[in-house]
Amino acid sequence: MKLENIKLNLDTELVLNVGDPIGKTNAPRCYNKLFERLHMNAIMLPCEIKKGELPKLLDACRLMGIHYLCPTMPHKSDFVDLLDDVDETSKLFHSVNAIRLDENGSHGSGMDGKGAVKAMEEGGAKLNGINALLYGAGGISGVTAYELAQSGVKKLYIANRTPEKAERIAKLVNENTAAAAEVIGTDAASLDKAAESCELFANLTPLGMKGFDKKHDYLGFIDRLPKTATVFDCIINPPLSETITAARAAGLNTVPGMRMLVAQMDVIFKFLFNQTVTGADKQACIEELCNYLGVPSNF
Template sequence: MKKMFGVIGDPIAHSMSPAMHNDLFGFYGIDAVYLPFHVSKENLEAAIKGLKALGVSGFNVTIPHKTDIMAYLDQIDPLAEAIGAVNTVKNEHGILTGYNTDGPGFVKGLASMDADLDSRPALIIGAGGASRAIYFSMAQAGIQRIDLYNRTAGKAEELVSSCPFKVQSKVLDRETAEKSLHEYQLIIQTTSIGMSPDLGGLPLSPENISRGAIVSDIIYNPLQTKFLGEASKKEAKIQNGVGMFVLQGALAFEKWTGIFPDTERMRANVLRNLGG
């Protein structure tokens, strides 16, 4: 019997997950299909009950449901519980378990660029949901110093104070963050600034980025934001958001099937869909 997987969100038509996962099912000879499900906030509880009743084997969760869905799951992985967001659900014998593969996927992508991440002082720009997943996952992975800059300092301070993992952190104002950028060997941009169509936006002045620093922007449309372009001019190593998207999907696929998939194949599929 063909297994069913999917992704729920609102909107959902733009999702590249169906193309990515259906290609993997074909590649690995798995009799399964991955479908997009448009689910509004008011229908979330009914949708989860319906997916469970239909025996859907697993599904991804995207905006705006990553937090609200937690109330309707049977079990939640400790990291997802700490982050306060779920993006992957596995159905095992009728038990729905929620995971967060966004943060671990991001960290796995960073590790492919530098195995010695824990000694690199890091700065995260932004304090939203993506920042929280990345910050907690980096702290859990043992990165020793992670500072934050956010336009609203209180939100960044709340993020730091709520982290259950041991890590050294300071919340910086804009002026301090820009002046001290040269101190950071790992700079992660998690806001929507620079995303299409606002291609000219910069979250911080990149003037003081150090040569050889790793600079990551989780945006993948465009594939190179202005911030990454400026970092490249400073001879930094740059990474766009394709890696995080691919690796969160790879970790979800592994949870569902037991197979860690070919991420280069996944990356090529995503880039084809982006036209890049």
């Protein structure tokens, strides 16, 4: 990766991608590509920090003049209570993935849900007034459900291996949005039945991700979706995941997870750096990431 925009002087902004483990993070590829294209004297580096060490990290950032942090797993939740202010959705679902430290304090925001829904809309999904089927109830699921409700989705079916987690999200959606959320089973019959009325299916789990040893037990419900439906997958690698492949075989519109990653860049760059990211910038991120992962970019 060429980083000719980096001058490595006192003005260079160090942006930390904080997680544990952090070895396989994709974010620095995107951020550093955008810093280069936007002529910003900034660099993102991965930073492995253990759970419980975040207060010390924030103190160290203050001391060293580091103004930007991008938390990933398992820290997205733990940062929330350490910051001076956090937007309402991130408070509700207890998750942030962009932090700005300035003279007015520490400010956090969560962009996963906004990125997922923006990617769906940019990918041609019609959301207003539809039913949607979500698979997963982890960190990105609640915020995605919330943003779908904000975009006009009227009914959300949520399926998850651990139903209690899906119940928690459904309760928050029902109490805080105009959408109705209902938890369903992960068995074939429940998924088949829900799929018949859904214009959107979103996989929000790592099932099928490269390096993750589990796949979906059943994807036959994809054939029950209406022919006008969109299928979204949060998985970045492979871009043509098992979910996306099944949806394409059924002739459905698809939105691979790499689109979610770059769709977040719009909102994150505005929040952190007050910078505007164009479609060409986002395409450059995709090329960079695909080149790094060794996968074709024409997905």
